[in-house]
Amino acid sequence: MCSFLFAQTKDTITSDVQYFKINDNLTYGFKKPRTWDMFRYIPSDVIGLGKFMIQKENLKWDGLVVGSTLAILPFDQQITDAADKLGGDLGGWNNDSRYKKACGLLTIIPQNIPSAVYYIGNGGTTLLLSGMFYGIGKIGKDDYRALNTSNELVELLFSVGVTDQTIKRITGRESPVQATQSGGAWNPFPSFSAFQKHTPNYDAMPSGHMATYIGSVTVIAANYPELKWIKPVGYSVGSVLAFNMVSGKVHWTSDYPLAVFMGYVMGKNIANRRIIKQDKTTGIIEKRTKYKANYTFNRISNMNVVGATITF
Numbered sequence: 001m002c003s004f005l006f007a008q009t010k011d012t013i014t015s016d017v018q019y020f021k022i023n024d025n026l027t028y029g030f031k032k033p034r035t036w037d038m039f040r041y042i043p044s045d046v047i048g049l050g051k052f053m054i055q056k057e058n059l060k061w062d063g064l065v066v067g068s069t070l071a072i073l074p075f076d077q078q079i080t081d082a083a084d085k086l087g088g089d090l091g092g093w094n095n096d097s098r099y100k101k102a103c104g105l106l107t108i109i110p111q112n113i114p115s116a117v118y119y120i121g122n123g124g125t126t127l128l129l130s131g132m133f134y135g136i137g138k139i140g141k142d143d144y145r146a147l148n149t150s151n152e153l154v155e156l157l158f159s160v161g162v163t164d165q166t167i168k169r170i171t172g173r174e175s176p177v178q179a180t181q182s183g184g185a186w187n188p189f190p191s192f193s194a195f196q197k198h199t200p201n202y203d204a205m206p207s208g209h210m211a212t213y214i215g216s217v218t219v220i221a222a223n224y225p226e227l228k229w230i231k232p233v234g235y236s237v238g239s240v241l242a243f244n245m246v247s248g249k250v251h252w253t254s255d256y257p258l259a260v261f262m263g264y265v266m267g268k269n270i271a272n273r274r275i276i277k278q279d280k281t282t283g284i285i286e287k288r289t290k291y292k293a294n295y296t297f298n299r300i301s302n303m304n305v306v307g308a309t310i311t312f
Contacts (some may be wrong), residue, residue: 009128017276018144022226026199029276038155041273045159048269065261078208079253080246087114087247117244120237121209122289126216142158148274149223154269156215163262165207171189173204176249184252207251210259211266213238218267223275 003263017029052058072079110219119125130153138144151215174184188203245251 009249015264020145027280028145028223028277029150030036030274031147031276032090032142032144033148033151033274035151037156041160041270042153042162042175044273045266046154046163049163049265052269054264061261063289065257068257069254072252072257073183076252076254076300077185080176083243083247110228114244114248117240118209118248118250121207121213121245122239123157123161123212126153129216130154130157135211139227145223145297149220149271152219152223152270152274153216156219156267157212158210159266159270160215160263162206163266164206164259167206167258168208171205172202173252173253173255174202175200175204176246176252180239203250205255206262207245208259209245210238210242210251210256211263213241214260214263215267215270216263217270222268222271253308259277 005259017031019027019029021027053062055194133146133150133153137150146258170188172190172195174180174187176184178198184204187202195202217230217238219273221227221230221234237297242253242256246253
């Protein structure tokens, strides 16, 4: 089933590049991915999000994120209370997610539908999708597009994780389940120990689950644009996930605009970096971004320090 949906016949192979026909005028080329790439591009992903936000042509999107967040904030508690009631009426959507152990090892088997929906935004789902595309790539005798997609999903998981955790530790917003005031209190820059011991007191903004999910859908859709069902199905499921987390008092609705923005921009940048686009109508060839990343390892004041220098 998965192979049928995603594995496409390679049109041509030129040197070390495989080309896939997207439509009559557009072709995508992919090189064989290297395992280390999914890790060495992480600094560039974080920097790329920052660069995107400060570019003049993208300020309108920054404004949309900020504006929508500010517009929702005053109604967060009201929306959460309504979602909580609706979730109860639907039969337990407002309850905590519950899981069982698989083979006595990992607690990953959902015990009800709401738990299964919540797991969709979990990093484990992104890893499962990565494994699926890796299998498709190998079954297809080294399908470079599928193998690149597999790498990109892992890269996305780490890049979103780094960015999301950084912003959470800056904003310090209470989750609905732990809220001490309407809409949740804000305690910016909590100490590392406080965040670790009382995570729900500080980790609402933005939603890592939503950012990871939207990023994963974006990566897959960017690599397989000819499959028109990916976006509508993916975003519809994302809407259910959003309701699930508000109803379960995991997130406020205003935690989502920034999360969606992060996931989409990072997913696009990660996928486009590896795609060589050839457009017959314009004759334009868009090549992947090239840069060099150098890493240094030092010891300062009895602490191991890792440094990264990126040249674009």
